Amino acid sequence: MPQPDAEALLATLAAAMHGRIGPDTALVGIHSGGVWVAERLQERLALTTPIGTIDVAFYRDDFESRGLKADVRPSAMPFEVEGRDIVLVDDVLYTGRTIRAALNVLFDYGRPARVRLATLVDRGGRELPIAADFVGGSLAVSADDVAVLERTPAGRLSLTITRSDGAA
């Protein structure tokens, strides 16, 4: 099957955000893919506030069934969250549980003025009342399919969908 073009999705996402974010808006990427997307958006939109990063591992609601992964990266907010306009950035929006956890992390740093959500792709399948404000594109995939974002050493993004029947 043809794979989606992550670079084209990124361009669409950046265009959707253009003009709708202010100079003080901060991007906060969710590890790992969301951070890569946030870094690219930061560059394309010429934002000056450094990006924040969030690892939701300590806030997941499936901790008891899945345990704790070892390589939890520290969350970092190199700016004051209190009163800030924030755009959470993720690579693939699916059940919404990651975003729920990310919001909890964010609020442990302070009370933002506004939080919006940007995602490279929306694959549907939501289990919580969460929607993205900015979307690069949508994917029609079934629940067992896996969408993985990767980054080349040069910084290019690629999105690979693996079908549940094993076909790439």
Next chain:
Amino acid sequence: MQRNPQLNERGELQHLLSIEGLPAAVLLQILDTARSFMSVSEREIKKVPLLRGKSVFNLFFEPSTRTRTTFEIAAKRLSADVLNLNIATSSQTKGESLIDTVANLAAMHADMFVVRHASSGAPYLIARHLSPEIHVVNAGDGRHAHPTQALLDVFTIRHYKGDFTGLKVAIVGDVLHSRVARSEIHALTTLGVPEVRVVGPRTLIPAQVEKLGVKVFHDMASGLRDVDVVMMLRLQNERMNGALLPSAQEYFKAYGLTEERLAVAAKDAIVMHPGPMNRGVEIDSAVADGTQSVILPQVTFGIAVRMAVMAILAGNG
């Protein structure tokens, strides 16, 4: 071969009773996780919800301030409910057995026990009698083990030295009576430290300690030469009463860590101590408060390490 009682059938940590027998991968998982927890303690809201709704019982059959407090803070930063039981002053004095005490607490739906006991093996005995979903963390048992102290020590070494594979480490003092030393030796050798030394008077070094993979020294000048890390042990006052040592002053003369003695170690050597310190007995104040001392950072790291241990245990069901 019998399975290590600390690991479940998938090889994951079920209890933390001793460093001995744990694979390097498990130790590294704890150290990596602890590093991520460091940032939590530096935030405005120093809490994550991992252990929300869980009950952690601190069972201290032996007095301790630092260890109990850091376990309590660690559990609270994971959002657990913490109960501190000072058993020395409680039902044990009324004649209740250890197993009965623990069975009663388990009936109150405890999820985790943090146990300090004067008898070696007490945490293992407790772990064996509990149902498998209840986790036990050894916070020091007799002369046997103090695994979280050893973990925070190697976390400290990794923080300052980056890597274990090129290091010379000296453990100095009363190795014979020290559960901390035993756990440190196992942690350091498991993580690949090529040279672990023990330094102390003959009366305080256990026979055949070389079998644990360490070199023995009886004088500070050769024991500390070129080492990257000096790990001091606390000299317990009660050792003076027997025939093991003449006096605190005599001990300080021969084995106290002074700036002069430290000078033979590597220039960037760090000095560690598990606390509480006896200034002027095993360590001179000038060293304890000096630029090479990382004794207070050890305490800070201890919280992150204990958070990591508790979160990993709880996550392993």
